[in-house]
Structures are given as structure tokens and as C-alpha cells.
Amino acid sequence: MLKWTRRNMLAAIALAIPLGFGGMAATDATAESVLRVIPHADLKNLDPIWTTAYISRNHGYLIYDTLFAMDENLAPQPQMVESWTTSDDGLVWTFKLREGLNWHDGTPVTAADCVASLERWGKRDGMGQQLFAVMDSLTATDDDTIVMKLNAPYGLVLESIGKISSNVPFMMPARVAATDAFEQIDDYTGSGPFVFQKDLWVPGSKVVYTKNEAYVPRSEPVSAASGGKIAKVDKVIWTYFPDQTTAVNALMAGEIDYFESPSNDLAPIMEANPDIVVEVNDPLGNIGFARFNHLLPPFDNVEVRRAAIMAMKQEDYMAGAVGDPKFWSTCYSVYPCGTPLANEVGSDVIKTGDIEIAKAALAASGYDGTPVVIMQPTDVPILSAFSLISAEKLRAIGMEVDVQAMDWSTLTSRRALRDPVADGGWNIFHTWWIGADLIDPMAIGFSGNPDKGWFGWAEDAALEEARSAFAMATTLEEKQAFGRTVQERLWAIGASGQLGQFFTPVAYRKNVTGLIKSPVQFFWNLSVD
Amino acid sequence: MFFYIIKRILATIPVMVIVALFVFLMLRLSPGDPAAVIAGDYATTEDVERIREQLGLNEPIPVQMYKWIAQLARGDLGTAIFSKLPVTTLIGQRLEPTLLLALCTIIFTVLVAVPLGTIAAYKAGSWIDRFVMLFSVAGFSVPIFVLGYMLIYVLSMQLKILPVQGYKSPFEYGLWEFLRHMILPVITLSVIYIALIARMTRATVQEVLQEDYVRTARAKGQSEFKVLMFHALRNAAVPIVTVIGLGIALMIGGVVVTESVYNIPGLGRLVLDAVLARDYPVIQGLILFFSFIYILINLLIDLSYTLLDPRIRY
Numbered sequence: 001m002l003k004w005t006r007r008n009m010l011a012a013i014a015l016a017i018p019l020g021f022g023g024m025a026a027t028d029a030t031a032e033s034v035l036r037v038i039p040h041a042d043l044k045n046l047d048p049i050w051t052t053a054y055i056s057r058n059h060g061y062l063i064y065d066t067l068f069a070m071d072e073n074l075a076p077q078p079q080m081v082e083s084w085t086t087s088d089d090g091l092v093w094t095f096k097l098r099e100g101l102n103w104h105d106g107t108p109v110t111a112a113d114c115v116a117s118l119e120r121w122g123k124r125d126g127m128g129q130q131l132f133a134v135m136d137s138l139t140a141t142d143d144d145t146i147v148m149k150l151n152a153p154y155g156l157v158l159e160s161i162g163k164i165s166s167n168v169p170f171m172m173p174a175r176v177a178a179t180d181a182f183e184q185i186d187d188y189t190g191s192g193p194f195v196f197q198k199d200l201w202v203p204g205s206k207v208v209y210t211k212n213e214a215y216v217p218r219s220e221p222v223s224a225a226s227g228g229k230i231a232k233v234d235k236v237i238w239t240y241f242p243d244q245t246t247a248v249n250a251l252m253a254g255e256i257d258y259f260e261s262p263s264n265d266l267a268p269i270m271e272a273n274p275d276i277v278v279e280v281n282d283p284l285g286n287i288g289f290a291r292f293n294h295l296l297p298p299f300d301n302v303e304v305r306r307a308a309i310m311a312m313k314q315e316d317y318m319a320g321a322v323g324d325p326k327f328w329s330t331c332y333s334v335y336p337c338g339t340p341l342a343n344e345v346g347s348d349v350i351k352t353g354d355i356e357i358a359k360a361a362l363a364a365s366g367y368d369g370t371p372v373v374i375m376q377p378t379d380v381p382i383l384s385a386f387s388l389i390s391a392e393k394l395r396a397i398g399m400e401v402d403v404q405a406m407d408w409s410t411l412t413s414r415r416a417l418r419d420p421v422a423d424g425g426w427n428i429f430h431t432w433w434i435g436a437d438l439i440d441p442m443a444i445g446f447s448g449n450p451d452k453g454w455f456g457w458a459e460d461a462a463l464e465e466a467r468s469a470f471a472m473a474t475t476l477e478e479k480q481a482f483g484r485t486v487q488e489r490l491w492a493i494g495a496s497g498q499l500g501q502f503f504t505p506v507a508y509r510k511n512v513t514g515l516i517k518s519p520v521q522f523f524w525n526l527s528v529d
Numbered sequence: 530m531f532f533y534i535i536k537r538i539l540a541t542i543p544v545m546v547i548v549a550l551f552v553f554l555m556l557r558l559s560p561g562d563p564a565a566v567i568a569g570d571y572a573t574t575e576d577v578e579r580i581r582e583q584l585g586l587n588e589p590i591p592v593q594m595y596k597w598i599a600q601l602a603r604g605d606l607g608t609a610i611f612s613k614l615p616v617t618t619l620i621g622q623r624l625e626p627t628l629l630l631a632l633c634t635i636i637f638t639v640l641v642a643v644p645l646g647t648i649a650a651y652k653a654g655s656w657i658d659r660f661v662m663l664f665s666v667a668g669f670s671v672p673i674f675v676l677g678y679m680l681i682y683v684l685s686m687q688l689k690i691l692p693v694q695g696y697k698s699p700f701e702y703g704l705w706e707f708l709r710h711m712i713l714p715v716i717t718l719s720v721i722y723i724a725l726i727a728r729m730t731r732a733t734v735q736e737v738l739q740e741d742y743v744r745t746a747r748a749k750g751q752s753e754f755k756v757l758m759f760h761a762l763r764n765a766a767v768p769i770v771t772v773i774g775l776g777i778a779l780m781i782g783g784v785v786v787t788e789s790v791y792n793i794p795g796l797g798r799l800v801l802d803a804v805l806a807r808d809y810p811v812i813q814g815l816i817l818f819f820s821f822i823y824i825l826i827n828l829l830i831d832l833s834y835t836l837l838d839p840r841i842r843y
Binding site (some may be wrong): 042044045046050051052053124126166180182183184186201202203204205206239241242243245246247249250252253255379406407408409410412413414415416418431433437444445452453454455 | 560561562564565566567568569570571572573574575576577578579580582583609611612613614619622623678681682685686689692693694695789790791792794798799801802805806807
């Protein structure tokens with residue numbers, strides 16, 4: 001047994017002194033400006049081309065740069081590109097890189113790096129695949145010139161290489177971009193305004209980025225992803241909080257500066273604190289969906305799908321799952337309300353929101369009483385609530401409903417199954433898409449090709465034709481016309497139920513300034529006073 | 530005793546093999562797919578399938594199992610699917626916070642629970658005894674997360690004397706910063722064990738106090754302090770140490786909750802994150818690691834009996 005002899009006590013003091021002074025030394029060394037952030041999710045992997053996860057995309061924006069970037073009007077603007085030209089027939093595009101671009105290891109960014117990066121991205125991203133399908137060649141003619149030759153005029157060249165959300169075509173050194181598109185990269189050298197500190201990365205907890213002192217920002221003012229990316233803090237530290245209550249407490253206690261995605265129901269607590277600002281930073285918000293499995297009965301019948309949609313009153317979903325009306329609105333366009341293609345053509349079916357009309361439509365559809373399996377992800381509160389509301393609505397119109405509770409991971413694997421319900425299949429799951437991913441018909445969720453499309457596997461040749469025509473359109477009028485056709489087809493086939501547009505606020509302490517209004521979270525331009 | 534220790538260590542091998550096989554099969558047979566999580570919400574079925582292929586998840590289960598066992602035999606716990614870091618690195622990153630949290634909790638628990646239980650036994654029926662029993666019932670009844678939030682609300686948000694969350698390594702930030710961040714998690718996690726051990730100590734010491742040798746000690750004129758410390762408590766030590774050991778083993782569950790509430794980047798949270806993401810190599814590695822620790826604790830408890838009770842020999 002340890003006795004408190006003089007010798008033991010001296011030993012304990014000797015141990016305590018360096019430990020105590022170690023703390024003082026650590027405090028003295030922290031004169032740099034640090035932005036302490038709670039990100040919306042844990043950064044599980046570091047390759048924003050390998051995964052579509054938004055947290056990996058946000059990580060990508062910190063350390064990589066893009067050839068083009070969307071401004072706040074969702075128009076592509078040059079970012080790494082200095083100038084570009086298009087041939088009269090629209091088939092040859094020439095891009096010139098701007099001066100002063102360097103990788104984090106100090107070597108210059110070359111056109112060959114950018115070609116390799118685009119090629120890797122083109123193997124994974126939907127828009128990238130479409131672009132490469134009309135491409136004859138993509139070459140680096142010298143160190144700072146990229147030439148893209150197309151086999152047909154294509155209306156989404158800049159929109160594709162400047163897309164704002166996953167998968168963003170981030171530029172990587174050629175040696176990194178040479179990695180198989182279905183394998184993760186293990187070299188995180190970028191050319192963006194911040195540098196990833198791999199040695200300090202603790203998966204599930206902490207990510208540290210330091211300012212890239214050599215980064216040369218553009219001279220234009222910042223506008224969403226475009227303009228001058230000026231790192232105004234020395235360090236950005238992401239600390240992942242699995243518990244929302246603790247996260248809010250940490251923000252209010254001043255242990256954290258910025259909380260990217262607090263639950264809407266915690267907003268009133270933070271709003272009551274005079275040191276905290278709670279605001280909606282993403283003008284497009286998120287769009288909720290009820291996705292049908294088009295392959296299995298009863299939703300292999302278009303009339304049954306449309307009857308179900310008629311019962312889905314957006315106000316009920318939004319009030320039940322999101323709550324405070326200042327964080328949601330109804331939206332009867334497949335493109336987020338407030339974006340250039342938004343319209344209400346063909347939207348009568350989703351505006352119905354009436355149980356009696358839906359009941360009559362179901363009776364006329366030939367529904368035979370086949371039970372409907374709804375997958376309910378209980379670990380995602382909004383989606384869990386959507387699932388329960390759908391269950392009540394479908395029961396109310398006379399459908400047999402089986403709500404199966406599971407976690408989101410299980411749901412994501414099960415929704416990939418095309419098998420009958422008895423073999424693990426499903427009928428409905430709920431999700432949301434961020435508005436920025438739905439701004440045009442190229443979103444994978446709007447696909448009408450069951451072989452290459454999204455889970456639920458909608459099939460409609462006219463829909464696919466309109467999507468292809470949209471991609472080829474070169475004027476805004478043409479794009480709007482094809483955009484309307486796509487929407488009409490989506491409602492006509494009852495591809496999905498649309499449940500409303502909702503907004504998740506950000507919360508930050510008042511000493512944080514320079515927030516950029518955007519559907520994606522950026523960390524340049526932010527400073528801590 | 531040397532041969533006993535060797536025998537016990539050898540006996541862990543089949544146990545670990547059974548645990549490994551069980552964990553492997555349970556994970557493969559339960560729903561969920563890391564490829565779907567990796568691909569993200571907007572990936573197509575085709576993408577998910579390509580990633581499954583790349584990760585080797587489409588191989589027959591016996592082939593996957595063979596590869597994993599071969600890896601284990603080389604002392605390699607594998608590489609995390611998501612972070613691409615070796616599982617041993619992930620465990621190494623998270624070991625210190627969990628280990629120190631558990632250690633501080635055990636020390637605090639023993640320092641509080643054993644004297645409380647002993648005094649309650651000595652003063653059986655008094656208000657102290659009733660208070661200890663009341664505390665025990667309350668300690669068992671209040672869920673860890675409720676207690677955690679209450680402590681944060683009072684001590685961090687209202688009185689502002691302790692931080693809300695986080696972990697500061699004593700080797701990097703110094704002892705004071707470490708302790709400041711550890712006080713609330715340790716109190717939160719230890720309450721249930723204090724309740725358990727205080728109750729156990731009370732019952733055991735009370736029983737021992739009825740023994741003839743205690744009466745003899747008193748008759749010989751020993752002070753009450755000496756009677757309690759060297760006659761009663763020492764003879765009650767074996768069951769108390771057993772309960773403490775079981776408490777340490779049970780602590781793994783409590784650590785998961787405590788680390789989440791106080792945002793401590795320890796092994797408990799690593800388990801939770803890995804399970805939610807279906808990161809098979811990490812889950813398998815962690816369960817093997819925890820099993821090993823569990824077995825080790827049991828061995829240490831058994832060995833400690835020989836120190837506490839000279840009649841026990843192996």
C-alpha cells in the first residue's frame with residue numbers, strides 16, 4: 001500500500017510541477033487566431049471525389065481549389081482560370097490558368113494536374129459523366145492551358161466544372177488524381193486557402209487546418225464559392241460533437257465559435273443568449289422527399305403513386321418534422337423555390353394535400369391492399385418524423401402500412417436492394433436533398449433511367465429525353481423550357497412525394513464575422529475578433 | 530502462482546478466438562453496409578456496388594474471415610474503411626482519454642465508496658447509514674446522461690466554474706487543465722459505481738463486524754479505527770475488490786455515454802461511431818481489444834486475492 005511518506009510526497013510534487021507548467025507553456029503559445037467550429041458531421045474520409053458526403057465536400061473546399069465556382073446567383077465564375085474562349089461552333093473550349101497557383105508543397109499547379117483531376121472526377125460524378133460522354137479529348141497543351149474538345153455542343157460545360165456541391169471537381173496534383181476513382185486518395189496536397197494537418201487529425205473528433213500563407217486569392221469580392229478566398233484566421237479547428245445539447249452548451253459557454261448545423265428545435269435556447277447569432281445562411285435550404293420504389297407493388301402503379309402524393313400535404317410534414325414556420329416554406333417546384341428554373345408547371349398533384357381526394361384516387365387506381373413497407377431511420381429525427389407522418393397519411397387513405405424502424409446506415413444499404421419486400425426490399429424511404437443539388441434536371445434524383453438512376457428506379461423515356469435535351473441546350477430560354485418538361489414528367493409519373501423546403505440555421509458567437517451566404521459552408525472570409 | 534498465470538494467459542487464446550469469430554459473423558450477418566455509407570446519399574446503386582467490390586465486401590464470408598484471421602495472426606488489426614488509418618493507430622489516439630477517465634473514476638469511486646460503506650456499516654441504522662442507502666438508490670436510479678446534463682447546467686452554465694466539454698491531455702496542457710476537464714465526467718461516471726460499491730462494502734463490513742475475531746480485537750483493547758481498518762475492512766476486502774473489478778468491466782458501457790455527453794474523444798465514442806458507420810475492421814478490433822482488457826482485469830482481480838487473503842493460493 002502506498003504510504004504518504006515524505007519521499008512519496010516529494011515524488012508526487014516533482015511529477016505535478018512539470019505537468020502544471022506544461023499547461024502554462026501551452027497557453028502562452030496560443031497567440032494565433034483560431035476559428036473553433038462544430039461541423040455538421042464527422043469527417044470520416046478525406047476524398048471528396050470518392051464520396052458524395054457533404055462533410056468531405058466542405059473539407060475539400062478548405063484545401064482544394066476549383067477551375068470555376070458558383071456565385072450567389074448560381075452562375076459559374078472563373079476561380080483558378082484566368083480566361084477562357086469557346087470556338088464559334090461551341091465544340092472547343094480553351095482555359096488558361098491564372099498565375100501564382102501553387103500546391104501546398106510549393107510546386108506550381110499545371111494544366112496537366114487539372115486534366116488528371118477532371119478525368120478522375122468525370123468517372124464518379126453524374127454531371128462529370130455526362131460531360132465526358134460528349135467529350136472527344138481533354139488535353140494540356142502547355143503548363144497553363146487546357147483544351148477541351150466536344151463532339152456536340154453542350155450547354156453545361158461551365159456549370160459542370162464549376163458545380164457547387166458533391167462531387168465538386170476539386171483540382172489535385174496529377175500524382176494524386178492518378179488514383180483509381182473508386183479508391184481513396186492518401187495524399188492530401190491541395191492548392192486551396194487552407195492546409196490539412198494530417199498528423200493532428202483524430203477521426204471522429206478533431207480536424208485541424210492551417211492558413212496557406214502562399215495562397216493568392218482572386219481580386220473579386222467573395223460571392224458564394226467564387227471571388228477572393230481570403231483566409232482570415234490562422235487556424236480552423238473542427239471538433240465533432242455527437243451530442244447536440246453539449247454542442248449548444250459549448251457554444252453558449254464560449255468554448256466554440258461556430259456551430260454549423262444545430263437542430264431547429266434548439267434555436268430558441270441559443271436565440272435567448274445575447275452573445276449568439278442564429279440565422280439561416282443557406283438561401284436554398286433543403287427539400288424533403290418521400291421516395292417510392294417503382295419496381296415493387298403497389299408503387300409500380302403510377303396511379304397509386306400519384307394517389308399517395310395527393311395525401312402528402314407539405315404543411316403537415318413541415319410543421320410536424322421541422323416545427324417553427326420561420327424555418328420552412330411550401331415549395332411546389334422540383335427545383336428549389338428561388339432558383340432560376342423554379343416553376344409550378346404540372347404541380348397540381350402535389351398541391352392537392354387532401355385525404356378525401358387522395359382516397360378517391362387510390363380507390364380508382366386498382367390498389368389491391370398490398371402492404372407498404374416504410375423504412376424509418378430513427379437516428380435522423382426529421383426523417384423519422386417524415387416516415388411517421390407518411391404512415392398516418394397512407395393509412396388514412398386506406399393503405400396497409402408497415403413502418404420498419406432502423407438506423408440510417410441500415411436504411412442506406414437496404415434501399416439499394418431491388419428485391420421483393422419478402423427478401424428485404426422496401427416501398428418508401430424519406431430523405432432530403434440540399435437545394436443546391438436540385439437546381440437543374442441533371443440531379444440524379446430526377447433520373448428516369450432505372451439502370452443508372454437513383455434508388456427507387458423511376459422509368460420514363462420522355463423524362464430522360466428532356467434531361468438530355470436540357471444538357472445540350474445553350475440558352476436560358478431553352479433550359480427553362482426543358483426544365484419545365486422535366487418537371488411535368490416527374491409529377492406525371494409520380495416519381496417522388498415532395499414534402500417542403502426547410503432551412504437549417506447556423507449559430508455563432510458575435511465575435512465571428514464575414515459569413516458567406518451560400519448553400520455550402522465555406523470557412524474563408526470568416527474572422528474571429 | 531507463476532504456472533497459474535501462464536495457464537490463465539494461455540486460456541485467453543481460445544476465448545479471444547471465439548470472440549473474434551463471433552464478432553466477425555455477427556457483423557457480417559447484421560444489416561448495414563459500409564459501401565452505402567461511403568458512397569453517400571446521392572450515389573447510384575452502381576457506385577455502391579463498385580465500392581463494395583473495391584472493399585472486398587462481395588467476397589464470400591469464409592474468404593473474408595480467412596483474410597482477417599490471417600491478418601490477426603500477423604498482429605495486424607486491419608485498416609479502417611473510412612479513415613484509411615490502421616485500427617491500432619485509431620485505438621492509440623483514443624486510449625489515453627478513456628484510460629485516464631476510467632482510472633480517475635476508479636480512484637474517486639474507491640476513495641468515496643469504501644469509506645462511505647464502512648461508516649454506514651459501523652453506524653448501521655443511524656442517519657449516516659440511511660443517507661448512504663438513499664444515495665445508493667438514487668445513484669442506481671439516475672441515468673448517466675441525465676446526471677451529466679444536470680452537472681453541466683449547474684456547474685458549467687450557471688456557476689461557470691468548470692468547462693462544458695472536451696479533453697485536455699495532462700502531458701500537453703498540464704495537470705490543472707486536465708483535472709478541470711475531468712471533474713464532471715468523473716463525477717458523472719462514478720456515481721453509479723459509488724452507489725454499488727458503497728452498498729456492497731456496507732453489507733460485507735457489517736457481516737464481518739459480527740465475527741468473533743472482531744469481538745476479540747475489541748476485547749484486546751484495539752481502537753475502533755484499528756478494528757475497522759485492519760480487522761473488519763481487510764477481511765471484507767475480497768468481495769469488495771471483486772465488485773470493483775466487475776465495475777471496471779461494466780464501465781465500458783458507461784464510458785460510451787459519458788464520452789458522448791462531455792465530448793471526450795475516447796474509445797467509447799470510437800465504438801459508437803464505428804458501429805453507426807459499419808466500419809467493420811474498427812468494430813472488430815475494438816471488441817477484441819475490450820475483450821482482452823476484460824480478461825486481463827479478471828486475471829488481476831483473481832491474483833489480487835492472494836495479496837488480500839493469505840489463505841488463497843494458486
